[in-house]
Amino acid sequence: MATMSLTLDNTFTQFENFGHSLRAPSYGFHPTRVEEIFDVFNLAKNLGLTVTARGAGRSYNDASLNGGGIVLDMSAMDKILEWESASGLVRCEPGVTLKQLWQCVEPDGWWPPVVSGTMQTTLGGCLAANIHGKNNFQKGTIGEHVLEFTAMLPTGELIICTPKTNTDLFYAMISGWGMLGVFTSITLQMKRIHSGLIAVDAWPVPNLSRHLSDLLDNAPRYDYIVGWLDTTTGGQNLGRGQIHAARNLKEGEDPDPQTTMQLAYQQLPDRLFGLMPKSLLHYFMSPFMNNLGVRGINTAKYITSLRKHTFRQSHAEFHFLLDYVPGWELSYGRGGLIQYQSFLPKETAEDAWRGMIQLSHQRGLPSYLGVTKRHRPDKFLLTHTVDGFSLAMDFKVTNNKRAQLSELLQDFDHMVLQAGGRFYFAKNSETSAEAARAFLGEETIVKFNKLKQRCDPNNLLESDLFRRVFGQSI
Amino acid sequence: MENSVPDSPKPASSSRTVATPLYPRRRGIIIGASDGLGAALARHLAREGYTLALLARRQELLNLLCDEINRTANEKRAHAFSHDVTEYDKVPNLLRRIVADLGGLDLVVFVAGINYPPGGIDKYNFENDRRMIETNLIGAMAWLSPVAAMFQSAKAGQIVGIGSVAGDRGRVGNPGYNTSKAGLETYLEALRNRLTRHGVNVLTVKPGFVQTSMLQAAQGPTPFAITPEKAAADIWKAIEKRKQVIYTASIWRWIMLAIRHTPSAIFRRLSF
Numbered sequence: 001m002a003t004m005s006l007t008l009d010n011t012f013t014q015f016e017n018f019g020h021s022l023r024a025p026s027y028g029f030h031p032t033r034v035e036e037i038f039d040v041f042n043l044a045k046n047l048g049l050t051v052t053a054r055g056a057g058r059s060y061n062d063a064s065l066n067g068g069g070i071v072l073d074m075s076a077m078d079k080i081l082e083w084e085s086a087s088g089l090v091r092c093e094p095g096v097t098l099k100q101l102w103q104c105v106e107p108d109g110w111w112p113p114v115v116s117g118t119m120q121t122t123l124g125g126c127l128a129a130n131i132h133g134k135n136n137f138q139k140g141t142i143g144e145h146v147l148e149f150t151a152m153l154p155t156g157e158l159i160i161c162t163p164k165t166n167t168d169l170f171y172a173m174i175s176g177w178g179m180l181g182v183f184t185s186i187t188l189q190m191k192r193i194h195s196g197l198i199a200v201d202a203w204p205v206p207n208l209s210r211h212l213s214d215l216l217d218n219a220p221r222y223d224y225i226v227g228w229l230d231t232t233t234g235g236q237n238l239g240r241g242q243i244h245a246a247r248n249l250k251e252g253e254d255p256d257p258q259t260t261m262q263l264a265y266q267q268l269p270d271r272l273f274g275l276m277p278k279s280l281l282h283y284f285m286s287p288f289m290n291n292l293g294v295r296g297i298n299t300a301k302y303i304t305s306l307r308k309h310t311f312r313q314s315h316a317e318f319h320f321l322l323d324y325v326p327g328w329e330l331s332y333g334r335g336g337l338i339q340y341q342s343f344l345p346k347e348t349a350e351d352a353w354r355g356m357i358q359l360s361h362q363r364g365l366p367s368y369l370g371v372t373k374r375h376r377p378d379k380f381l382l383t384h385t386v387d388g389f390s391l392a393m394d395f396k397v398t399n400n401k402r403a404q405l406s407e408l409l410q411d412f413d414h415m416v417l418q419a420g421g422r423f424y425f426a427k428n429s430e431t432s433a434e435a436a437r438a439f440l441g442e443e444t445i446v447k448f449n450k451l452k453q454r455c456d457p458n459n460l461l462e463s464d465l466f467r468r469v470f471g472q473s474i
Numbered sequence: 475m476e477n478s479v480p481d482s483p484k485p486a487s488s489s490r491t492v493a494t495p496l497y498p499r500r501r502g503i504i505i506g507a508s509d510g511l512g513a514a515l516a517r518h519l520a521r522e523g524y525t526l527a528l529l530a531r532r533q534e535l536l537n538l539l540c541d542e543i544n545r546t547a548n549e550k551r552a553h554a555f556s557h558d559v560t561e562y563d564k565v566p567n568l569l570r571r572i573v574a575d576l577g578g579l580d581l582v583v584f585v586a587g588i589n590y591p592p593g594g595i596d597k598y599n600f601e602n603d604r605r606m607i608e609t610n611l612i613g614a615m616a617w618l619s620p621v622a623a624m625f626q627s628a629k630a631g632q633i634v635g636i637g638s639v640a641g642d643r644g645r646v647g648n649p650g651y652n653t654s655k656a657g658l659e660t661y662l663e664a665l666r667n668r669l670t671r672h673g674v675n676v677l678t679v680k681p682g683f684v685q686t687s688m689l690q691a692a693q694g695p696t697p698f699a700i701t702p703e704k705a706a707a708d709i710w711k712a713i714e715k716r717k718q719v720i721y722t723a724s725i726w727r728w729i730m731l732a733i734r735h736t737p738s739a740i741f742r743r744l745s746f
Contacts, residue, residue, distance in 0.1 A: 008570070012624040021495030025578040025628045049574055062492065067501075067577030338495045397495050406496040429495050464577065468492040 021336030024067035055125030061429035094124025196260030208239020229370030335397035367393035506586030510686030514702035559613030603650030
C-alpha cells in the first residue's frame with residue numbers, strides 16, 4: 001500500500017542521453033527505498049502515465065528517457081548492502097555505480113568481472129543493458145556473473161530471480177531494458193586479482209583484414225582485447241588501427257600488490273601534463289571535431305601507434321577510457337553525438353564493415369572514432385552479442401546533415417542485417433522497430449511480449465526506447 | 475476518440491512517434507488553433523518539424539486542420555483536442571495527457587482570444603466584457619500557470635502569449651478588450667520576470683490588424699493589415715531568437731510608441 005502521497009508538483013525535469021543529442025522532459029522521482037518505487041507505480045497508474053527507470057543516464061540513446069512520463073531516477077538507492085571479501089560476493093542496491101563497486105572490492109584483491117568503458121554506470125543500468133566489456137570473449141556479459149537479483153514488478157510484487165529460480169525472468173530481465181520490472185538488489189560474483197596493475201601489449205594493424213584476424217587469433221591468449229580503428233582512412237589502409245590486449249598479472253608477478261591495489265594508486269590523473277584540468281580539455285578538442293580535423297587526429301594517432309610496445313597500467317586507467325577526459329562528449333558541440341555499433345559474425349564482419357566504411361566516405365560522413373572488440377554469444381533473451389566482433393562508430397550530429405546521416409545509418413542497418421548481425425540498444429539511437437524485429441527474430445519477440453504481459457499487464461513500464469523498437473509489436 | 479479526455483485515464487499511447495537524435499521532435503501546444511492566427515501558426519510550426527497538440531472549441535475546423543497538416547507532412551504531426559478555455563478545471567488533466575502524448579513539451583502558445591465590442595462609444599456591455607476577460611485573460615492564466623510551473627522546474631521551455639496593440643492603451647472603442655489584452659501582457663511580463671532566471675523564455679506578441687474573422691468585427695479603417703501567414707512567420711522568427719516582445723507587422727512598434735506617449739489630455743479627446 002502507498003506509504004505516502006506523491007504528486008507531480010516540481011518534478012518536471014529535462015533529462016538527456018549521454019551523447020546530449022536528445023532532450024526528454026519528464027516527471028522525475030528519486031526513490032531511496034523499495035516501497036517508494038511502488039508509490040510511484042501507483043501514482044503512474046492513477047494518472048495514466050508510464051514509468052521508466054534510469055541509472056546514470058549513460059546510454060547513448062533513449063534507453064533511460066520517457067518523454068512526458070515518469071522517470072525513476074535510481075541513483076539515490078546506492079548502498080552496497082553486503083561485501084564478503086573472502087568469497088568475493090557483493091550485494092548492492094541498483095543505484096550503486098561501477099565506481100563505487102571497484103573502489104569497494106579492489107583493496108581486498110577483487111575486481112568486477114565485467115565493466116563498461118565508463119565507471120559512472122549503475123548496476124541496475126548495467127543489468128538492464130546486460131553490458132559487455134573488453135573481455136566479452138572470455139567472461140561474457142555482466143549477466144553471467146549475477147548470482148541473484150530481486151526486482152519489483154509493476155504489480156507491486158517483489159520477485160527473486162537466479163539462474164535456477166524464475167529462470168525465464170532471470171534471462172529476460174537482464175537485457176530487458178527495465179521493461180519487465182525494476183531491480184531492487186543485485187548479487188554479483190567478483191573476480192580475483194593479484195595486482196592493481198594490468199599488463200598491456202599494444203601493436204599496430206595495417207588494414208581491416210589484419211585488424212580482425214589479430215583480434216581473433218590473439219584473444220585466447222589475453223583477458224582483454226580492444227582495437228582502435230581509424231574510420232577516416234580508406235583504400236589499402238582501410239581498417240588500420242591499433243590493438244590493445246591485456247592480461248591480469250598472476251600471483252607473484254607484482255612484487256607489491258598491496259600498494260598497487262590501493263585506491264590512491266588507481267586514481268585517474270585529473271590534470272593533463274600536471275597542469276591543465278582535464279575537465280577543460282573538451283573546449284580544446286571541439287575545434288578539431290570536423291571531418292578534416294578528425295582525419296588529422298586519426299592519422300597522427302596511427303603514426304604514434306606504429307611502435308609495438310608493452311607496458312603496465314592500473315585497472316582504472318585501462319578500463320575506463322571514457323572517463324579519461326571528463327566531458328569529452330561535449331566536444332561534439334550542440335548537436336551532440338550518436339554511436340552506431342554493429343555486432344557481426346566473424347565470417348561476415350570484414351566484408352560488411354569494409355562496405356560500410358567505404359559508404360560513409362562516399363557520402364562525406366566519416367565516423368570520427370571507431371572501436372572494435374571480440375565477442376561470444378550468450379543466452380539472455382534480448383542479447384546483442386555474436387560469435388564475432390563489434391565495431392562502434394561515433395558520428396557528430398549537425399543540423400544540416402541530419403537527413404543524410406539518417407539515410408546512411410538506414411543503409412548500415414540493411415548491410416548489418418544482411419550479414420547476420422545484431423544491434424545493441426544502449427548504443428544505436430536510430431534502430432527502427434523493423435530492424436529490431438529482424439535481428440531479434442519473431443520467436444524472441446513473442447516470448448518477450450508474453451513476459452511483458454505477465455509482469456506488466458497495464459503497460460506501466462515504457463521508455464522512449466521501448467516505444468521506438470517494440471511500440472508496434474505490443 | 476482522440477479529442478475526449480477520459481475520466482479514468484489509460485496509459486499513454488505506445489504508438490506515438492519517438493524523437494531520435496536525427497529526428498529531434500520539438501513538442502508544442504497551440505491553444506486556440508482552429509482558424510486565423512492559431513491555424514497559420516500551427517501550419518508553420520508543423521513545417522518546422524514540431525509535433526503539435528492543437529486545441530480549440532470548434533472540433534470540425536480543428537479536425538480539418540489536423541488532417542491537412544498530417545497529410546502535408548506525411549506523418550502524424552498534429553493532434554486535435556476540443557477544449558473550451560473557460561473550462562478551467564479541465565486544464566491540469568488535459569495538460570498532463572497532452573504532455574504524455576507528445577512525449578514532452580518545449581513550447582506553449584496561447585492564441586485563444588475573443589473580441590466583442592460593445593457596439594458604439596456610448597454603449598456598455600458587462601456580459602461581453604466578462605466573456606472577454608474569462609477567455610482572453612483567465613483562460614490564459616489557467617493554462618500558462620501550470621505550464622510555467624513545469625517549465626520552471628525543468629529549467630527549459632518557451633511560452634508565447636498573443637496580446638494585441640489594443641492592450642497598449644485604454645481606448646474609447648472597446649474597454650473590455652483593451653483590458654483583457656493589457657492584463658494578459660502584464661501577466662506575461664510577470665512570468666517573464668519569474669522564468670528568465672530559470673532558462674525559460676516568455677514571448678509577448680502584439681499583432682496589429684490581421685486578416686482573420688476577428689478583423690471583420692473591427693469598426694473603422696484597418697491600416698497595415700497583414701495575413702495570418704505573415705504574422706505566423708514573424709512569430710516563428712521571434713520564437714527562434716527567443717525574443718521578449720514583438721509587434722507584427724513591425725511598423726506597429728513605432729505607431730504604438732507614439733500612441734503610448736500621447737498625453738492623456740489629447741488622447742481622451744480622440745475618437746479611436
